[in-house]
Amino acid sequence: xxxxLLSILGVRKLFGGVAAVCDVAxxxxxxxxxxxIGPNGSGKTTLLNLIGGQERPDGGEIRLDGxxxxxxxxxxxxxxxxARTFQVPRVFRSMTVLDNVLVPxxxxxxxxxxxxxxxxxxxxxxxxRLDAMGRMExxxxxxxxxxxxxxxxCLAAEPLVLCLLDEPFAGVHPAIxxxxxxxxxxxxxxxxxxxLIVSHxxxxxxxxxxxxxxxxxxxxxAEGPLADVAGNxxxxxxxxxxxxxxxLSPAAPGGV
Amino acid sequence: xxxxxxxxxxxxxxxxxxxxxxxxxxxxxIYSVMRMINWAMGEFYMIGGYVQYLLxxxxxxxxxxxxxxxxxxxxxxALGMVVQRVLLRPMFAGGxxxxxxxxxxxxxxxxxxxxxxxxxxxxxxxxxxxxxxxxVQLGPLPVNGSRFVAFLGAAALLGLFAxxxxxxxxxxxxxxxxxNRVGALCAGIDLSRIDMLAFGIGVALAGxxxxxxxxxxxxxxxxxxLSTVKGFxxxxxxxxxxxxxxxxxxxxxxxxxxLGSVLISPAFRDVYGFGLLVLILALRPTxxxxxxxxxx
Numbered sequence: 001x002x003x004x005l006l007s008i009l010g011v012r013k014l015f016g017g018v019a020a021v022c023d024v025a026x027x028x029x030x031x032x033x034x035x036x037i038g039p040n041g042s043g044k045t046t047l048l049n050l051i052g053g054q055e056r057p058d059g060g061e062i063r064l065d066g067x068x069x070x071x072x073x074x075x076x077x078x079x080x081x082x083a084r085t086f087q088v089p090r091v092f093r094s095m096t097v098l099d100n101v102l103v104p105x106x107x108x109x110x111x112x113x114x115x116x117x118x119x120x121x122x123x124x125x126x127x128x129r130l131d132a133m134g135r136m137e138x139x140x141x142x143x144x145x146x147x148x149x150x151x152x153x154c155l156a157a158e159p160l161v162l163c164l165l166d167e168p169f170a171g172v173h174p175a176i177x178x179x180x181x182x183x184x185x186x187x188x189x190x191x192x193x194x195x196l197i198v199s200h201x202x203x204x205x206x207x208x209x210x211x212x213x214x215x216x217x218x219x220x221x222a223e224g225p226l227a228d229v230a231g232n233x234x235x236x237x238x239x240x241x242x243x244x245x246x247x248l249s250p251a252a253p254g255g256v
Numbered sequence: 257x258x259x260x261x262x263x264x265x266x267x268x269x270x271x272x273x274x275x276x277x278x279x280x281x282x283x284x285x286i287y288s289v290m291r292m293i294n295w296a297m298g299e300f301y302m303i304g305g306y307v308q309y310l311l312x313x314x315x316x317x318x319x320x321x322x323x324x325x326x327x328x329x330x331x332x333x334a335l336g337m338v339v340q341r342v343l344l345r346p347m348f349a350g351g352x353x354x355x356x357x358x359x360x361x362x363x364x365x366x367x368x369x370x371x372x373x374x375x376x377x378x379x380x381x382x383x384x385x386x387x388x389x390x391x392v393q394l395g396p397l398p399v400n401g402s403r404f405v406a407f408l409g410a411a412a413l414l415g416l417f418a419x420x421x422x423x424x425x426x427x428x429x430x431x432x433x434x435x436n437r438v439g440a441l442c443a444g445i446d447l448s449r450i451d452m453l454a455f456g457i458g459v460a461l462a463g464x465x466x467x468x469x470x471x472x473x474x475x476x477x478x479x480x481x482l483s484t485v486k487g488f489x490x491x492x493x494x495x496x497x498x499x500x501x502x503x504x505x506x507x508x509x510x511x512x513x514x515l516g517s518v519l520i521s522p523a524f525r526d527v528y529g530f531g532l533l534v535l536i537l538a539l540r541p542t543x544x545x546x547x548x549x550x551x552x
Contacts, residue, residue, distance in 0.1 A: 052442060083442065
């Protein structure tokens with residue numbers, strides 16, 4: 001494999017005495033779609049916050065294309081091509097849907113012509129099939145549509161090398177979910193954008209991501225194709241609890 | 257009551273109302289973007305008045321008053337950006353919890369500082385640049401020239417402000433920050449730069465009001481106190497966070513004060529606005545166009 005796009009090297013984040021993320025090490029290759037799974041409270045969102053710059057790590061280092069990004073402010077990390085979405089859609093509710101998708105362009109408006117940015121935004125709205133609502137205020141959207149809009153805004157960033165999607169499919173109507181999947185696949189294929197997707201929807205991840213990483217109690221515990229990982233005893237234990245699942249429970253207790 | 261006289265007073269009310277709008281729009285703009293109240297707004301108004309007076313009386317001469325206005329506005333805006341950069345930016349570092357208290361303490365301290373600096377530098381005297389425009393005839397009504405200039409200036413600035421906020425890249429960035437700071441940050445917007453510019457623009461509007469009114473009212477160290485109160489009255493009337501509400505509220509306050517003065521008694525001029533305020537609070541506690549819902 002070539003040099004990884006994203007390298008997370010022994011990253012640690014403490015909240016008070018609790019380690020939300022402890023010594024996680026993983027890499028994501030350029031153009032890869034990677035799933036990130038783990039039980040609730042396992043530190044997945046915190047890890048995304050650390051990569052995106054919403055939180056600063058207490059230890060370790062995060063590199064993008066070999067360049068250290070941990071410690072940079074979030075807007076600088078975004079300018080390097082890392083965009084993200086949130087579990088609760090953070091859309092600009094009193095703006096039109098089209099303006100929402102134009103916002104990333106105003107961060108670098110000196111290099112982007114209005115017409116070009118607008119063309120790009122309209123293409124994205126067509127791709128996500130939100131184009132009919134372009135002139136509506138975002139507050140009129142349903143929860144799923146707002147998630148979709150948030151993703152479209154994230155994809156409107158230029159440059160864009162890595163998208164961090166935090167539970168993009170949670171509570172979303174199947175039709176919109178299918179559009180999200182199509183969009184991710186298409187953007188990944190056409191622009192070579194890598195995705196790191198936190199989700200509990202194993203069937204969707206199985207479809208999208210050749211490999212998934214698993215976190216538990218802030219630690220990285222496994223990585224590989226979803227089918228392999230699902231059979232990993234540590235993963236089963238993380239999800240089902242120790243001793244709760246008969247033959248799948250780990251042979252050696254006290255491992256975690 | 258003579259209809260001509262009444263119209264004249266109504267017109268005078270609207271002129272002052274337009275200036276009040278500048279103050280209120282400045283307050284609500286800073287609040288919308290930074291979620292903080294700038295209690296020193298009136299002191300920036302006062303400084304705008306002094307700068308205008310100095311430019312006209314000493315540096316440029318009364319003939320070039322039209323140059324003095326943009327210079328005074330730019331000067332107050334630049335001062336605001338320095339204040340934001342040096343005194344207010346630290347409150348955004350390391351946790352948002354202390355934001356409100358910090359902003360309140362810093363800006364209230366600034367009112368004390370600026371007022372006393374004005375006393376130290378200029379003394380407790382009252383200044384006024386003389387009228388720079390001749391009276392204007394509006395139909396049958398004569399209007400004081402400086403007031404007329406103040407009205408046109410306020411209307412032009414509000415128009416320019418609305419254009420920037422609605423039609424430019426910068427305006428889009430500002431609106432995104434006002435609606436969702438984290439979302440804007442993750443879209444690559446530099447919040448600290450936007451905050452600094454927004455604070456500068458907000459206080460520049462107050463400076464503009466002070467500069468425009470310098471020949472109409474007097475310039476003295478406490479001259480901003482009342483204008484801060486008026487600004488907040490308008491905010492409560494129009495609704496915090498609503499730019500349209502600030503404009504309607506400002507014009508309404510100007511009208512009520514002016515008509516109250518002529519119909520009842522000029523001695524209670526400042527009371528009529530409070531009457532309106534109490535009425536609005538009783539009927540619509542969030543103001544005419546209060547925020548529909550506060551967002552994180």
